[in-house]
Amino acid sequence: xxxxxQLITSGLTNGAVYSLAAFGFVLIYKASDVLNFAQGELxxxxxxxxxxxxxxxxxxxxVGILLALGVxxxxxxxxxxxxxxxxxxxxxxxxIMVTIGLASVLKAIVLGVWTPxxxxxxxxxxxxxxxxxxxxxxxxxxxxxxxxxxMLGGFSLFFRRSSDGIAMRAVADDQQAALSMGISVRRVxxxxxxxxxxxxxxxxxxxxxxIGVSGAISNIGLAVFPxxxxxxxxSIPGAVVGGLIIGVLQALVGGYVGHGLSDVVPFIVLxxxxxxxxxxxxxxxxxxxx
Amino acid sequence: MESxxxxxxxxxxxxxxxxxxxxxxxxxxxxxxxxxxxxxGRYYLTLANLVGIAVIGALGLNILTGFTGQISLxxxxxxxxxxxxxxxxxxQVGLPFWLTIPIACTLTAIVGAIFGIPSxxxxxxxxxxxxxxxxxIILWVVTHWKALTGGVDSLVVPNTExxxxxxxxxxxxxxxxxxxxxxATLSVLFTVNLFRSRVGRAFVAIRxxxxxxxxxxxxxxxxxxxxxxxxxxxxxxxxxxxxxxxxIVTWERFTLETSILYLAMIIVGGLGSVSGSVxxxxxxxxxxAFISNVGMALSGVAxxxxxxxxxxxxGVFGAVIILFLIxxxxxxAKIWKDIKDYFRLWPFPY
Numbered sequence: 001x002x003x004x005x006q007l008i009t010s011g012l013t014n015g016a017v018y019s020l021a022a023f024g025f026v027l028i029y030k031a032s033d034v035l036n037f038a039q040g041e042l043x044x045x046x047x048x049x050x051x052x053x054x055x056x057x058x059x060x061x062x063v064g065i066l067l068a069l070g071v072x073x074x075x076x077x078x079x080x081x082x083x084x085x086x087x088x089x090x091x092x093x094x095x096i097m098v099t100i101g102l103a104s105v106l107k108a109i110v111l112g113v114w115t116p117x118x119x120x121x122x123x124x125x126x127x128x129x130x131x132x133x134x135x136x137x138x139x140x141x142x143x144x145x146x147x148x149x150x151m152l153g154g155f156s157l158f159f160r161r162s163s164d165g166i167a168m169r170a171v172a173d174d175q176q177a178a179l180s181m182g183i184s185v186r187r188v189x190x191x192x193x194x195x196x197x198x199x200x201x202x203x204x205x206x207x208x209x210x211i212g213v214s215g216a217i218s219n220i221g222l223a224v225f226p227x228x229x230x231x232x233x234x235s236i237p238g239a240v241v242g243g244l245i246i247g248v249l250q251a252l253v254g255g256y257v258g259h260g261l262s263d264v265v266p267f268i269v270l271x272x273x274x275x276x277x278x279x280x281x282x283x284x285x286x287x288x289x290x
Numbered sequence: 291m292e293s294x295x296x297x298x299x300x301x302x303x304x305x306x307x308x309x310x311x312x313x314x315x316x317x318x319x320x321x322x323x324x325x326x327x328x329x330x331g332r333y334y335l336t337l338a339n340l341v342g343i344a345v346i347g348a349l350g351l352n353i354l355t356g357f358t359g360q361i362s363l364x365x366x367x368x369x370x371x372x373x374x375x376x377x378x379x380x381x382q383v384g385l386p387f388w389l390t391i392p393i394a395c396t397l398t399a400i401v402g403a404i405f406g407i408p409s410x411x412x413x414x415x416x417x418x419x420x421x422x423x424x425x426x427i428i429l430w431v432v433t434h435w436k437a438l439t440g441g442v443d444s445l446v447v448p449n450t451e452x453x454x455x456x457x458x459x460x461x462x463x464x465x466x467x468x469x470x471x472x473x474a475t476l477s478v479l480f481t482v483n484l485f486r487s488r489v490g491r492a493f494v495a496i497r498x499x500x501x502x503x504x505x506x507x508x509x510x511x512x513x514x515x516x517x518x519x520x521x522x523x524x525x526x527x528x529x530x531x532x533x534x535x536x537x538i539v540t541w542e543r544f545t546l547e548t549s550i551l552y553l554a555m556i557i558v559g560g561l562g563s564v565s566g567s568v569x570x571x572x573x574x575x576x577x578x579a580f581i582s583n584v585g586m587a588l589s590g591v592a593x594x595x596x597x598x599x600x601x602x603x604x605g606v607f608g609a610v611i612i613l614f615l616i617x618x619x620x621x622x623a624k625i626w627k628d629i630k631d632y633f634r635l636w637p638f639p640y
Contacts, residue, residue: 083612083616086616087616090619092361092414092418093355093361093418093561094557094615094619096361096418097553097554097557097611097615098611098612098615100550100553100608100611101607101608101612101615102608102612103608104604104605104607104608104611105604105605105609106608108601108604109601111601111604112598112605222422222426225422225423226423229419260434263430264426264427264430267426267430268423268427270419270420271424271427274408274412274416274423275408275411278411
């Protein structure tokens, strides 16, 4: 029982990070039909930026995080303008490859400047032990889950209430119609990439808080794929639910079956989902059969 | 004054080499390839052999992705199948070279066809993700099937001997140059001719419009799996040659990065172009070597730069992909064609 609760909480923590990373991924896919292979690298940039501002320049926490988020917005806008916009309307393979090239460049810059040696992340979440249902759980993990929930809640409010958010939903639904209603699709794309980079930065610093600052952070870019396929490529609730399910599944398999298997289990799930229900749990059923 | 190449008979239209200029270039290329190993040092021979293997792998991927339009991120996994099959057959079963190569290639073709099954239902993005899963699952099996592959430890392959001639002793790079050149040439000829046949034309039809192709009598089920099998056969050949040439098989050589490297080769070279596969494979194999040479030369001036080289390589690699996609999406093959056209039409290029 104790093992089970511990596995589930650690699974939920990883799952919360997956959800945040997958959120940005789904957002970009929904708005612009781009499969973003550089999502893991956006997390990497976010984690290293926070580390730079707080750990190396020793700025106070709120300032450091705000600056890191500012850099994320900048990265998002620049990437969209310089790399993605020239490729609007190009074949899928070109768009995939350009994000792969982008991932390579981002990773090279970050690791070239800071070297991939693992470093301790300055603790901003109070560490300690909390008693949940009679089981001792690290409080940093609970904080991570809470923060991720808060972020996702904030974003969903943004999509429902703010005019930018509603414009983004309109563009995701139908670009032509949105254009004719006077929505600037270019602006929406730029906002989309910034929000994706911001959510990736937060996911990155939550992850860095758990595993430390190192090149390994970008590995989560791959882990996002089973999550978004399970939840549905174009569904934001799907990204959240999928992230939590994959996180818990990985923890359970790792705890009860063996550590080796937990890396590959999400991808086996992915293949099964693609065979049976390619649009995932909550995705729109528009996949074209051949 | 010529304004282009125009064919007036079917015979001239279907010839492989159509113009005198092409024949001259072919002779020059052959002369270069034959003289090169006798004048080049060991380092350049190693590079040449790696280029040769990469050409075979890139041709295989281009058949699938460039010509048939099925995006594959599973290249590294398929190469691993070919390499590990060769390693196991040579080291544990003790089969000779001329048996391991065809068996390993056939096995890879079968594995490729199995992982091609999702392509019958999925296309585009979803197929890319499915092949990504194939890559990760294959590599996981390879690193965890300890009894057969040695797990994460490397698998040592014995020397290759044919009729008592040991390819891996003495100047092994020189000795291996010839079989690799032979296999690469065969692969190029095979691919060129494949797309002059019914099968190749069917592949291209599937790429351009799969439903229209089916209406015209191309059996999608058969031809898609065939595309995966043919492509994986060549990819398996590249993996098998790597195993025999390097004498060691390690999983690090067949990760997702390998898949991406090969995709980059065919994009930089030119999708759906045989000469593009060759040019792209050569460029992306030689570029990292060139960069590390520059780093070595500069290490006396700026020692800190030597440590940066892996990141410079990675950054330049990504930048090359982005630049080609934005500036010249049709790749080196198009640039080469433009250069030829420029000289042919000079001085009135319109």
